[in-house]
Amino acid sequence: xxxxxxxxxxxxxxxxxxxxxxxxxxxxxxxxxxxxxxxxxxxxxxxxxxxxxxxxxxxxxxxxxxxxxxxxxxxxxxxxxxxxxxxxxxxxxxxxxxxxxxxxxxxxxxxxxxxxxxxxxxxxxxxxxxxxxxxxxxxxxxxxxxxxxxxxxxxxxxxxxxxxxxxxxxxxxxxxxxxxxxxxxxxxxxxxxxxxxxxxxxxxxxxxxxxxxxxxxxxxxxxxxxxxxxxxxxxxxxxxxxxxxxxxxxxxxxxxxxxxxxxxxxxxxxxxxxxxxxxxxxxxxxxxxxxxxxxxxxxxxxxxxxxxxxxxxxxxxxxxxxxxxxxxxxxxxxxxxxxxxxxxxxxxxxxxxxxxxxxxxxxxxxxxxxxxxxxxxxxxxxxxxxxxxxxxxxxxxxxxxxxxxxxxxxxxxxxxxxxxxxxxxxxxxxxxxxxxxxxxxxxxxxxxxxxxxxxxxxxxxxxxxxxxxxxxxxxxxxxxxxxxxxxxxxxxxxxxxxxxxxxxxxxxxxxxxxxxxxxxxxxxxxxxxxxxxxxxxxxxxxxxxxxxxxxxxxxxxxxxxxxxxxxxxxxxxxxxxxxxxxxxxxxxxxxxxxxxxxxxxxxxxxxxxxxxxxxxxxxxxxxxxxxxxxxxxxxx
RNA sequence: GCCGGCGUGGCUCAAUGGUAGAGCAGCUGAUUUGUAAUCAGCAGGUUGGGGGUUCGAUUCCCUUCGCCGGCUCCA
Numbered sequence: 001x002x003x004x005x006x007x008x009x010x011x012x013x014x015x016x017x018x019x020x021x022x023x024x025x026x027x028x029x030x031x032x033x034x035x036x037x038x039x040x041x042x043x044x045x046x047x048x049x050x051x052x053x054x055x056x057x058x059x060x061x062x063x064x065x066x067x068x069x070x071x072x073x074x075x076x077x078x079x080x081x082x083x084x085x086x087x088x089x090x091x092x093x094x095x096x097x098x099x100x101x102x103x104x105x106x107x108x109x110x111x112x113x114x115x116x117x118x119x120x121x122x123x124x125x126x127x128x129x130x131x132x133x134x135x136x137x138x139x140x141x142x143x144x145x146x147x148x149x150x151x152x153x154x155x156x157x158x159x160x161x162x163x164x165x166x167x168x169x170x171x172x173x174x175x176x177x178x179x180x181x182x183x184x185x186x187x188x189x190x191x192x193x194x195x196x197x198x199x200x201x202x203x204x205x206x207x208x209x210x211x212x213x214x215x216x217x218x219x220x221x222x223x224x225x226x227x228x229x230x231x232x233x234x235x236x237x238x239x240x241x242x243x244x245x246x247x248x249x250x251x252x253x254x255x256x257x258x259x260x261x262x263x264x265x266x267x268x269x270x271x272x273x274x275x276x277x278x279x280x281x282x283x284x285x286x287x288x289x290x291x292x293x294x295x296x297x298x299x300x301x302x303x304x305x306x307x308x309x310x311x312x313x314x315x316x317x318x319x320x321x322x323x324x325x326x327x328x329x330x331x332x333x334x335x336x337x338x339x340x341x342x343x344x345x346x347x348x349x350x351x352x353x354x355x356x357x358x359x360x361x362x363x364x365x366x367x368x369x370x371x372x373x374x375x376x377x378x379x380x381x382x383x384x385x386x387x388x389x390x391x392x393x394x395x396x397x398x399x400x401x402x403x404x405x406x407x408x409x410x411x412x413x414x415x416x417x418x419x420x421x422x423x424x425x426x427x428x429x430x431x432x433x434x435x436x437x438x439x440x441x442x443x444x445x446x447x448x449x450x451x452x453x454x455x456x457x458x459x460x461x462x463x464x465x466x467x468x469x470x471x472x473x474x475x476x477x478x479x480x481x482x483x484x485x486x487x488x489x490x491x492x493x494x495x496x497x498x499x500x501x502x503x504x505x506x507x508x509x510x511x512x513x514x515x516x517x518x519x520x521x522x523x524x525x526x527x528x529x530x531x532x533x534x535x536x537x538x539x540x541x542x543x544x545x546x547x548x549x550x551x552x553x554x555x556x557x558x559x560x561x562x563x564x565x566x567x568x569x570x571x572x573x574x575x576x577x578x579x580x581x582x583x584x585x586x587x588x589x590x591x592x593x594x595x596x597x598x599x600x601x602x603x604x605x606x607x608x609x610x611x612x613x614x615x616x617x618x619x620x621x622x623x624x625x626x627x628x629x630x631x632x633x634x635x636x
Numbered sequence: 637g638c639c640g641g642c643g644u645g646g647c648u649c650a651a652u653g654g655u656a657g658a659g660c661a662g663c664u665g666a667u668u669u670g671u672a673a674u675c676a677g678c679a680g681g682u683u684g685g686g687g688g689u690u691c692g693a694u695u696c697c698c699u700u701c702g703c704c705g706g707c708u709c710c711a
Contacts (some may be wrong), residue, residue, distance in 0.1 A: 097709045104708090112641070113705095156711050167711090177711050198706030199639035206707070210639045213706070241704095245647080254684080254702050364707080544668045546682055571668070579672035582701050593670055603670080 001052035013050070020046040020184075021060045024131070024179065033060040036069045036181045037187060043069070045135055045181040061190070061220035063222040067182065071096035073133065073183040074123075074218040075103045080174035081122030081194075082107075082214065085115060091176065091201060092152040092211050100217030104200055106152070107212055111197065114179030118195040119214065130187025131172040135180060138166055141178065152202065155175045191225040192218040202632060233567040235470050240522035241368040247527055247584065248533070249518075250369070258366040258373035260515055265535035268564060272533050274354065276630050277378060277407070277511070284399050286350040293356055297322035302488055303331040310572045312359045329355035329379045330482075330507060334489045337412060342493040348384035348392050354514070355379050369519030376514040382506040383493070386432065388505055393440035393462070393479060396508050400464055400477045401446070403510055406631050407521065409466040413473065414448035416462055417455040424458060426512060433481045434460045458484035468524040476512035476520070481505075531587040537628040538565040539581045540602075543574055543593030548587060550597045554590060554617060561625035582607065588624045 002010050003022060013021055019037030023030045023046070034046055036059040043065055050056060058067045075094035078101070083089045086107050094103030105111075138146070140157065143166045147153035156177060160166060169178045171186055183189065194216045202208035219225040244250045249266035252259075262270065281288070285457045294316060300306040305313065305327065309536040314325040326332060333353055342349065365371050382392050397414075404412055416437055419430045437460055440447050448462070455461050459481035465473045482505040485491070492500045521529070531537050538558055542551040551567045557563035568577045574591060582590055590602040602620045604612040615623065 093708075093711060095708080095710065102709095110640080153711075160711080179711055196705070197640080200707045201638080202708095203710080204708040206638055210707080212640080216704090252703090257702065363702090364637065366703090477671095539672085543670055546668080573667095573669050573674060574671060575669085576673055577671090582672055589671080591671065595670085605671060 001050070003050055003053070004055045006055075006057045010291075011056075017050050018047050019050065019058065021046065022050070022056050026058070030058055030060070033062075034058045035061055035066050038065065043181055046184055047135070048181075052395040059079055065620055067220070068096045069181055070189060071101040071181060071218050072178075073186070074216060075101040076133075076169065076171065076174065076176055076178070076182070077123050077126050077186055077189065077192065078119060078194060078214060078216055079176060080101045080103070080126055080172065081119045083174065084122050085118045086111065090150055090152060093156070094176075100195065100215060102200075102215045103215050104152075104202070104211040104213045106209065111212055113197050116194045116197065116214075123192055123194065126172065126186050127189050127192070128187070129172070130185045132185040133182035134170045134282070135182075136168045136170060138168060140166060143168070146175065147177060182412070190220055190607065191220055191222045192216060193225060193405075231470060235472075238470070238523045238526045239368075240370075240519040243527040244369070244519075244524050247522075247535070249522070252368075254608055257363065258361060258371075258386040260369060260372055260374075266518070269521075269529065269533055270514060272630065273511075273514065273518070273521075274318045277354075277403075279630060280399060280403055281352050281380075284350070284395060285348075286352040288352050288354070289333065289336050290353060291329060291336065291355065292326075293358070294318070294323050294325055295332060297324060297529075299331050299335070300324050303334075303485065304488060305331070312361070314360060315359050325358045326355070326360045327357050329353050329357065329377060330381060330485055331489075333379075333381050334485060334491065336468065337381075337491060338489065342383070342503070344385060344493055344495050344501075348382055350380060350382045351521045352378070352380035352425050356546045369522075372504055372513075372515055375516065378509050378514060380508055382508070383491070383503040383504065386436075386504050389436040389506070390434065390440045390443070390479065392506055393437055394443050396479045396506070397440065397444050397446070397462070400479075400510050401444075402633070404464075404466055404477075407524070409468070409524075411467040412446075413467070414441065414446055414462060415451050415454075415465065416448055416460070417451040418453060418460050420455055420457060421452045422457050423455070424487075429483060430460065433483075437479075438483070456480055459480050466520075468520060470523070474520055476517060477508070478508045478512070479506065479508040482491070482507050528585045529587075531624075531627045532630055533562070534585070534587050535629075536566060536584065536586050537563050537588060537590040538624050539577075539586050540565060540567045540590045540592060541574060541577045541581070542567065543591065545569075545571065547592050547594070547597055551592050554592060554602060554621070557617070557621045558624060561621050562575050563621075563625050563628045565624075578605070587627065590620060590624075 001015055002012050005011055011022060011025060013025060020034060023034040037044055037046055038057045038059060039048065039050065039054050061067065061070055075096065079091050080092055082105050083091065088108040090106040092104035094101065144154055147157060157166065163221050167178060167180060168175055169180055169182055194214060196215045198213050199210050200213035217228060219228060247265060248263050249269065250260050250262045253261060259565055299388045309327055313327050316323050333351060355377050356374065357377055361371060361373050384392050401412060418434050461478055461480035463475055464477035465475050467473050486505050488503050491503055495501045540551040540554045542548050548569050551569065555565045555567045568581065578589060585607060587607045589605040591605065592602055596602050600617045602615055602617055604615045604620050606612055
């Protein structure tokens with residue numbers, strides 16, 4: 001029979017050929033590297049019999065598919081190890097995930113991190129024995145019989161739709177319900193590591209049993225595993241909670257769980273960030289407003305938050321009346337809009353607000369600045385005509401991309417989410433809105449993916465995911481069309497026809513939460529902020545006490561030039577001062593001693609490049625000021 | 637919220653069923669220093685809070701608060 005290869009070439013193989021046969025026919029090296037195959041786009045075992053005309057592609061560990069197979073097989077090996085170490089363990093599910101895999105177990109006893117090493121030993125033993133993975137297809141009855149003592153597997157089997165093929169994978173004594181595919185044998189796992197242990201609910205539902213989840217990862221080589229472990233360690237080193245304390249940026253206290261306290265240095269960073277933010281927004285034609293944090297219950301009833309968001313809100317009473325602390329800025333912003341009549345001539349009306357919101361998050365999900373109970377949204381609401389949506393969305397996308405580039409977030413992934421099942425508004429309204437967003441995306445020429453049915457109930461949206469230096473992604477910016485609020489608040493404008501109309505409302509953020517974005521920046525830069533964001537931009541280091549006066553002059557000159565500068569006049573050695581300021585990640589140091597005082601000069605040192613040598617004093621001030629300035633918006 | 641782990645001076649960490657110790661930071665003094673740590677001395681903790689067991693607890697138990705890891709990337 002003939003099969004087709006990815007390059008279109010035909011290959012003639014025997015009637016009983018498998019994917020492995022194909023790999024062997026192509027070459028011994030490929031046969032050795034092969035771990036699975038795709039047939040007609042479906043990922044299958046190498047041992048899968050082929051049919052005439054199949055499109056066959058051999059999968060190796062070099063591909064994403066290969067990695068997934070490797071990790072899924074590793075999960076099985078982990079389950080084998082876990083049941084061996086703790087007999088009587090019930091197994092639940094064990095999928096491959098980004099960067100690794102996990103397996104959920106119900107252990108007969110409490111299991112802690114100490115068990116990881118034992119799992120590791122057992123896994124390595126299984127790998128050494130190179131046990132073949134054997135696929136077997138069984139009837140539903142047979143499957144239920146086999147997994148009689150495995151309540152979770154039995155539940156999964158019962159939930160499988162009628163007619164679905166039920167397959168098992170066996171390696172050694174271990175059998176698991178599994179769709180596959182798998183590696184040919186356990187010996188094909190080059191490197192695996194049991195990483196951590198934590199609780200997880202069966203099927204993610206807190207009403208269900210709490211299982212014990214063991215996380216692990218596997219890579220095509222020991223070297224890649226080590227590199228991954230190094231990345232994890234690097235991320236630990238860069239943890240913003242650790243750096244935030246070391247750099248004296250912010251703190252948390254038992255008296256306010258989830259409520260960050262910003263220190264002077266943290267506020268310097270935030271203020272620089274906001275200065276840049278305001279410059280960009282001014283350039284993009286936004287006005288800025290500010291609305292109250294506490295507002296009357298009636299407003300929240302009208303906005304729908306009282307019905308839909310109450311569990312996340314904080315409440316208080318003022319003069320016998322119920323008030324709520326705002327979890328979002330839109331209702332307040334709408335009151336500003338409604339405070340006057342509006343004409344189409346004013347549109348598009350772009351009103352930004354750095355709004356402080358409070359949300360009651362579950363205590364267990366709080367996490368440094370990433371998940372807090374109060375934060376500042378860099379919010380904005382754009383009121384416009386339906387035919388202006390497209391231009392406005394393009395404007396938002398441009399603004400977002402421009403600002404992200406400033407922070408070195410070059411890789412941004414855009415996602416268009418469309419109408420969900422439960423939604424308001426007419427079909428044609430949604431269609432038009434989704435089309436506007438899609439057209440706007442096309443106009444920017446940026447790639448994006450579609451997320452059907454994932455929009456908000458009140459309108460479609462575009463989400464932006466940025467990738468930091470460690471390859472982790474974060475959703476920060478969002479751009480949502482909102483049909484609900486204008487309706488609920490009866491928003492109007494007077495059109496060219498002198499009639500009242502409903503404006504379109506666009507809701508968007510760029511940084512998302514200022515606090516969270518700061519956390520992301522801290523980890524992205526490893527605490528070494530670019531000069532314009534650094535809390536302290538320059539330190540002048542006098543060599544001896546007699547140079548203090550001159551050092552003060554240099555600091556004053558830097559200050560006049562807009563540089564956040566200080567003198568380090570401690571009676572310490574120059575080496576010590578440089579070390580301390582280097583640890584504090586100060587971008588510039590200016591050493592002044594006899595030679596510099598004599599020549600009205602400084603010796604310039606940069607955090608990144610070390611000693612830059614002698615400079616005229618004023619040249620140095622200019623050079624530092626240039627490096628320390630807020631980035632200037634450049635409109636295309 | 638739930639499960640597991642943790643909670644010792646500002647920070648990092650040590651110790652033990654018999655009333656806690658180091659380094660860094662801090663303070664004082666000496667040193668006046670040329671590109672990543674000068675030296676000496678001093679001071680600092682009711683071992684997260686409350687309760688219990690015990691002759692005695694920081695160490696054991698309970699409770700509470702906080703922190704850390706995680707809570708479908710679906711066989």
